[in-house]
Amino acid sequence: xxxxxxxxxxxxxxxxxxxxxxxxxxxxxxxxxxxxxxxxxxxxxxxxxxxxxxxxxxxxxxxxxxxxxxxxxxxxx
Numbered sequence: 001x002x003x004x005x006x007x008x009x010x011x012x013x014x015x016x017x018x019x020x021x022x023x024x025x026x027x028x029x030x031x032x033x034x035x036x037x038x039x040x041x042x043x044x045x046x047x048x049x050x051x052x053x054x055x056x057x058x059x060x061x062x063x064x065x066x067x068x069x070x071x072x073x074x075x076x077x
Contacts (some may be wrong), residue, residue: 061069
């Protein structure tokens with residue numbers, strides 16, 4: 001370790017190695033976060049689909065006259 005060239009090479013090797021490890025850890029964390037976001041997105045898609053169905057039913061109730069609603073209720077009995 002007496003030679004300056006050896007110390008420079010060692011410092012550069014440690015710096016590059018630390019940079020590689022740092023980037024690998026960031027990538028690993030980003031992949032984990034993406035998986036969680038994908039799960040949340042799927043849950044939100046399901047929830048939106050359910051809400052759209054509910055809105056369709058509410059629109060049908062609001063737009064249909066009393067006769068159509070009464071007829072459907074009578075069918076259910």
